Amino acid sequence: MDEKEILKQFEQLHPSEIANELKKIKKTDEDVFFSLLENIPDDILGEVLLELPENIRDEGYKSLSIEKLTDVVEELETDDATDVIKDIEEFDPKKADDILDGLDEEDQEEINWLRKYEDDEAGAVMQTELFSANINETINDAIQKLKQLKNEGELENIHQVFVVDDDQTLLSSISLEDLIVYDFNLQFKDILKDNEKFNKPLSVKADDDIMEVVKLFEDYDLSVIAVTGYKNRLIGRITSDDILDVAGQSATEQMYQLAGVNDEFEHEDDLITTSKTRGYWLFINLFTAVLASTVIGLFDDVLQQYIALAILMPIVASMGGNAGTQTLAVMVRQLALGDIDDTNKKEAVKKEIFISIFNGLLFAVVLGGATAFWFSNMMLGVVISLAMIVTLFSAGFFGSLIPLVLKRFDIDPAIGSSVILTTVTDVVGFFSFLGLAKVILM
Numbered sequence: 526m527d528e529k530e531i532l533k534q535f536e537q538l539h540p541s542e543i544a545n546e547l548k549k550i551k552k553t554d555e556d557v558f559f560s561l562l563e564n565i566p567d568d569i570l571g572e573v574l575l576e577l578p579e580n581i582r583d584e585g586y587k588s589l590s591i592e593k594l595t596d597v598v599e600e601l602e603t604d605d606a607t608d609v610i611k612d613i614e615e616f617d618p619k620k621a622d623d624i625l626d627g628l629d630e631e632d633q634e635e636i637n638w639l640r641k642y643e644d645d646e647a648g649a650v651m652q653t654e655l656f657s658a659n660i661n662e663t664i665n666d667a668i669q670k671l672k673q674l675k676n677e678g679e680l681e682n683i684h685q686v687f688v689v690d691d692d693q694t695l696l697s698s699i700s701l702e703d704l705i706v707y708d709f710n711l712q713f714k715d716i717l718k719d720n721e722k723f724n725k726p727l728s729v730k731a732d733d734d735i736m737e738v739v740k741l742f743e744d745y746d747l748s749v750i751a752v753t754g755y756k757n758r759l760i761g762r763i764t765s766d767d768i769l770d771v772a773g774q775s776a777t778e779q780m781y782q783l784a785g786v787n788d789e790f791e792h793e794d795d796l797i798t799t800s801k802t803r804g805y806w807l808f809i810n811l812f813t814a815v816l817a818s819t820v821i822g823l824f825d826d827v828l829q830q831y832i833a834l835a836i837l838m839p840i841v842a843s844m845g846g847n848a849g850t851q852t853l854a855v856m857v858r859q860l861a862l863g864d865i866d867d868t869n870k871k872e873a874v875k876k877e878i879f880i881s882i883f884n885g886l887l888f889a890v891v892l893g894g895a896t897a898f899w900f901s902n903m904m905l906g907v908v909i910s911l912a913m914i915v916t917l918f919s920a921g922f923f924g925s926l927i928p929l930v931l932k933r934f935d936i937d938p939a940i941g942s943s944v945i946l947t948t949v950t951d952v953v954g955f956f957s958f959l960g961l962a963k964v965i966l967m
Contacts, residue, residue, distance in 0.1 A: 528557060532564055540569050544576035551581060559588045567593075571601040571609060579612075586613050591620060595627035602681065604652040604767060606632070607639040647738050648731035650771060651752045651761035654680055657687040658713055660696055665709040682766070684748045687726070687759055688713045695751055695759045698726035728753045731760060735771055740863050742768045775861060778939070809944055817842075817951035824959035827967060833900045834962055837909055841958045844888065845916040845950035852877045852924030853946055857938045860928055874925045881921020885914040908965050912958035919953040920946075 531550075535543050543565070551558040562585050565573060574582050574597070586594065586609075594613070598606045614621035625633055635653050642648030656674070658667035667686060674680045686704060688697040697717055707716055717723055728751040729738050741750065742765060752761040821828075821838075828834055856873065859865045865873050889910035897906030927945055928938035 528560055528564070531557075531561060535561075535565065540572035541576045543569070543573045547573070547577065548581065559585075562589060563593070567596040568600045571597040571605060575605060575608060582612065583616060586620075587617070591623045591627065594620075595624050598624060599628060599632065602652045602654055603632075603635045603639060603761075604650055607636050610636055611640060642731065645735050646731065647729050647733045647735055647752055647763060648761075650735065650738075650767040651731060651763055652767075653761045655687060655751075655759070655762045656680060656683050656685070657689050657759060660688055660690055660714045660717070661712055663710055663712050664704060664707055664716075667713070668709065682749075682764055687751050687762070688717065688723075689759050692756070693758045695726060695728055695753050695757055697723045698728075698751055699723055726751060728757075729763070730754070736775065736861060737863060738763060739768055739772050739775070810947070813944060813948035813951070816948060817955060820952050820955045821959065824963060827959055827963045831905070831962060831966060833902070833905060834959065837896065837905075838955065838958065840892065841909070841912055841916055841954045842951055844913065845920045845954040846947060848881060848884065848917050849920035849924040849946045849950045850943070852881065852921050853928065853942055856925050856928045857942065860932055860938050865929075870929055874922075874929070877921045877925040878918070881917045881924075882914070885917035888917065889913045904965055905962075908961045909958065911961050912954065915957040916950065916954040920950050923949045 531546075535546070538546070547558060547561065550561065562570070562574075574585055577585065589597075594609070598609055601609065610621050610625060613624065625636060628636070639648060639651065639653075642651075656667075656671055658670070671680070671683065671686075675683075683701070685698050685700050687695060688699065689695055697713070699713075699716070703723075727741065727745060727747070729741065731752050731754055738750070741747065748765045750763050751759055752763060754760040856865070856877070859873065892913055893906040893910030895906075896909050897903045924946055927942050927949075931938045931942060
């Protein structure tokens with residue numbers, strides 16, 4: 526494997542594509558992988574590292590020297606530079622401090638300032654590099670300043686100019702495509718005076734919940750938003766690429782948590798570690814399965830007399846489980862996006878219950894008729910019809926209620942909801958089906 530040839534190919538690739546190639550190379554030859562990291566140019570290495578899976582990224586941080594990482598961090602925007610420092614700090618605080626000490630004083634101050642924000646706060650994904658102009662400046666002066674900053678490599682991904690007063694208070698946000706239609710000799714105050722739409726800029730506070738910021742980007746189709754601090758002073762901006770990362774990470778975490786899988790360990794190469802983390806949830810599921818089996822055991826006399834019940838039981842359990850999962854997935858996603866709150870949670874539960882009852886009645890008719898014809902027993906059809914209504918109702922009711930209860934106690938609704946719901950739907954489904962069979966058929 527010719528490293529020089531690989532590095533030459535990397536020159537034509539985007540950092541994310543380079544990261545994908547490095548993942549393949551690491552599986553076949555780790556020595557080449559680490560050698561390539563050393564020789565990738567500093568101006569793109571930081572972005573490449575941030576695109577790698579966490580376990581591979583950490584190995585890269587450990588292999589690279591403090592001097593190399595310091596040069597890499599200097600090339601990154603403040604939000605990404607902060608992410609690198611925080612990542613390294615998790616496994617080697619001294620190395621992180623040494624890298625930080627190697628930066629110039631201004632970069633140190635900005636990174637230390639951004640490090641204070643929690644991962645779920647808007648400030649955690651904020652970058653301090655932005656294009657702003659004083660209200661008394663002319664458009665021409667601002668454009669010349671932007672050209673200079675671009676030529677010096679100080680700014681990237683610029684969409685808007687943020688207009689501020691002498692106290693750095695955010696007054697307006699004007700897109701570049703709107704700005705270029707004006708006479709460049711005008712001052713920004715002239716534009717604001719003549720155009721009302723520029724006088725209500727969207728912004729978020731640095732300590733706002735990051736998922737609320739994600740919702741703003743989705744609702745208003747934003748490419749960037751201003752971040753303000755004390756007395757509405759402009760302190761940074763959040764761009765859409767960072768929001769896409771946050772939304773993707775949130776969706777991934779929810780998907781894993783609903784399945785009882787730990788995202789952090791799924792990328793580990795150690796199969797034993799991954800197996801243990803999955804086994805923890807499987808052990809809990811085993812306990813709940815035993816509980817469901819105990820319920821079945823209460824009706825062994827019914828099952829002995831009506832073998833058809835054993836044939837039909839998986840249908841009841843499957844329908845209840847699937848209906849509950851549908852409701853659970855919708856509720857967890859809406860809670861994560863902020864679409865459900867204290868004002869409309871009752872309506873959300875009512876909606877899911879209505880849907881579950883409607884589907885329960887529909888499938889009661891279909892399954893009841895099919896069962897009566899299949900086993901030539903009308904009363905058996907009645908039993909499974911009633912059981913289907915009860916089971917789907919409980920799936921809708923508990924599928925919508927469980928996430929709300931967990932949220933009430935500040936527990937992530939995605940964690941454990943599926944295990945609890947599966948237990949409820951199985952127990953209710955089996956108990957209603959076999960219980961009704963005992964009452965009606967015996």
